[in-house]
Amino acid sequence: MGRTRTNPLQPLEKPCIALGLEGSANKLGAGVIQHSPDGSSVVLSNIRHTYITPPGEGFQPRDTALHHRQWAMNVIGQAMKAAKVGFADLDCICFTKGPGMGAPLQSVVIVARTLSLMYGKPLVGVNHCVGHIEMGREITGAQNPVVLYVSGGNTQVIAYSRQCYRIFGETLDIAVGNCLDRFARVINLSNDPSPGYNIEQEAKRGKRLVSLPYATKGMDVSLSGILTSVEAYTLDKKFRPQSQEGTTTSEENIITPQDLCFSLQETVFAMLVEITERAMAHIGSKEVLIVGGVGCNERLQEMMGIMAKERGGAVFATDERFCIDNGIMIAQAGLLAYRMGYRTPLSKTSCTQRFRTDEVHVAWRA
Template sequence: MSPTRPDPLKAPDRPYLALGLEGSANKLGAGIIQHLPNDEVNVLSNVRHTYITPPGEGFLPRDTALHHRQWALTVIKDAIEKAGVQMRDLDCICYTKGPGMGAPLQSVAVVARTLSLLYKKPLVGVNHCVGHIEMGRQITGASNPIVLYVSGGNTQVIAYSQQRYRIFGETLDIAVGNCLDRFARVIGLSNDPSPGYNIELMARTGGKDGRRPLRLVPLPYATKGMDVNLSGILTMAETLTMDPRFRANPTEEELRDEGMDIFTPADLCFSLQETVFAMLVEITERAMAHVGSKEVLIVGGVGCNERLQEMMGIMAGERGGNVFATDERFCIDNGIMIAQAGLLSYRMGFRTALEESTCTQRFRTDEVHVSWRA
């Protein structure tokens, strides 16, 4: 790896193009981004294909890696065609170095190395979390926000300082996306388009029992200073599905009778979201107070959740601040976020040597030298 320049990023002296490849979990993405001399950034293409399992099942690393290998050429060709460029036009090929699931990461790293050798293009290994942050900053225009990074594998509260993204708080066990996804599978919700989205839908509409107000079922509230525990909440929610008061398919009479002490899958989805999101809002507000920030940027797949955005907006509004978030094109894992963070690194002189173009399941956000920020 070549050393980075100490000076902050300057406007490019010519157009730059990068291909980004993402495959740290069940989403395979390829995107092409362009940086222009006027500091304009163009998303030329952003293609994604998701490995979806049957209801009640998660995705195994081996099967997910097979999916990525089978779809890699199709997704990359589609991204190139939609961008209207050729492989020879690229300045660099960026890929997710980590964190993530080992086998899927390796599959995408092999594809990136192969393309690098075939077309003689330099490689740039990218931290998945930093990719989310940089794409979020680019799309929303947030200048120096507190970042809440919430996804299937990560839950962190982050702030920038001295060319590092510093972690102020995080989950001590499982990530918020993992918590929601696992509960969705327990109650048999579909994995299409994602279990977390279907939990959000149930919590918003009430599902089949939307004819009565949803009930807030008490769940453990577990903040530990700036950190959170989520495994206990998940265990309690799962245990409640075996409670005699739980009704998987309530009758009309049960729904109408307010005296009946029952709760439904929709009640538990609603309660799980409200409790977990309240914890995340709390630790984010503490970070805002500590650094004096008025901005919150929500990134990661769970960042698409409208209820989380709403709750965070209430808190930020009370502090005279703002919340920034993107839609599913950029919140959910995608190739363009890897292209963006990788191209920023490339323009600062960073390269990943072929013999070092490995991947890792553990790659902390604060390990990355953010050389492109002053």
Template sequence: MVTRRRKGPLERPDRPYVALGLEGSANKLGAGVIAHLPDGSTKVLSNVRHTYVTPPGEGFLPRDTAQHHRDWALKVIQDAFKQASLRPQDIDCICYTKGPGMGAPLHTVALVARTLALLYGKPLIGVNHCVGHIEMGRLITGAQNPVVLYVSGGNTQVIAYSRQRYRIFGETLDIAVGNCLDRFARVIGLSNDPSPGYNIEQEAKKGTQLLSLPYATKGMDVSLSGILTAVEAYTADPRFKTNAAGPQDETSDIITPADLCFSLQETVFAMLVEITERAMAHIGSKEVLIVGGVGCNERLQEMMGVMASERRGNVFATDDRFCIDNGLMIAQAGLLSYRTGFQTSFEESTCTQRFRTDEVHVAWRR
């Protein structure tokens, strides 16, 4: 997958290393530029993103998402360089998402990355999307050696670092938590702008009834497809009213969309907190880092915070600039890899929908 370069990071102590990162594994196209300065610090130079938004009730298809990325790639990259006050000639490497993700969007961004690399004679670095999230979270929050809860539209994993690998302690057995929330948002007709998960979160704040849903932790893993089926079934219940006026009390027979969003969030997040706490107990960590798009959810952060405080620990999370898919996280993980002496050859500069987090050699950590 990668070939070793001869140059090392100590050959150039008087000027920074700079990378462009390109992300497009799902419906967000991102380009970001990051610099590693000679004093050991890191500077964010730009972080530009454009999201493909579909009408309410609809998901995004790979073909249409790839077309969106083709339409916006030039502008997003130009804006990233403009914000960074740099030219393509000024960077050291071009980093792109190798996987996991949706096939057609991934291929589109990989093609853009290869084209830029050929035009400007820059090395390519293929980056694992999940590792990008982790390294961005570590950079922004300063978390040292946390248990990582990675929650997004396509992934749900509990991770911890050991011996130059990010080891997966637990994960979803079927669908990811973000996919679960997004699919239910489509069922009840919530908008996809800015994202269905965000609108689920806002609707849940108005919910008053905690309805019974399956609680499916299986050791360190979780299963979410049954919960999605169960919450969807409530929409066929005679008590379900989409236009109920005002909040309902606990004795009301009426079930509102807000009640369903509230119940879905509380149940799923409780499961995630449980398996995260088990991982913390196993490795003796007092830090939790939440990454991925669902990591922006304030209720998830609050529930995790309660658990961590009871263990005299801390929760680290970022805002939507860094937790939602972005090119900057790909630039950061790619530049770390590049500085250890790795790059992706043009013959292997492909992408894959299946790329496990624990497949990556985390050579930059000791």
């Protein structure tokens, strides 16, 4: 992680340290990052705790907020201990301002405000999506990529221009992570470690590609109809919710949950690759950076890699430590903004469920 920056940030006279707090959905994260005078960055700690519900159930705002309140000081304490720093060593405290679920966001910002008042540290509100992008850029070294941001609540194709992350395309209804999670509940997959991960594992055992709507609309995608269609297959007389090993039923007459997971992934990911390739062609980029929780999916990375290779380009992605919502990404984006002179006054620390990626002034990039 020690690469030289090529942005308008002023050189540091001493190390600059930030604590980042993330809690926009069911992941509660705290991370500490340090920027050094030589231009390098070091992740000092990255701690996360996930609120997991029983199979077939999603996470509700009220229960998720309660989880965050119960675990906040434990997770933050672990992060500070692992980083071997005290609150007096921090230059700022960064928190997710949005987008996300209202109640969980508010639970975390209350903790951030309290720590700020207790230790006299400035606050920096961070756009969740920009946090993913900046952490992805920092970890992978991608210079000016087209970004595919795919998570439970967001699906966007993004590129940087004139100190703003411009949205080239996005979902018109539900996010890809939400689509996968909801289907996991339909077929009663476990939420541990996450429904999307378990969909991915089931898809590896799928053998049959069933027909699903392919809904790209220009640079945008629509996923709600695909979800409805794949759910309908579970009511088909050919559908078998359990393994057919040891039976005499003809294979071509069976549709398994694994087939449906495989088909859902292949169809949706093909749509995402298509709109990403269009954005690459438009701006002349040969780099793709995949961020967000769904960005961990190996099949998505593989499909995107095939497309990028055909264009003479490359795909950049991170593992679950940095793809899945985490506190360190908020610390990274917040510290960049802090070094450009940005502060969030206590009176402006309210959170918002809707905070567009392209509303952020990306002052730290040339």
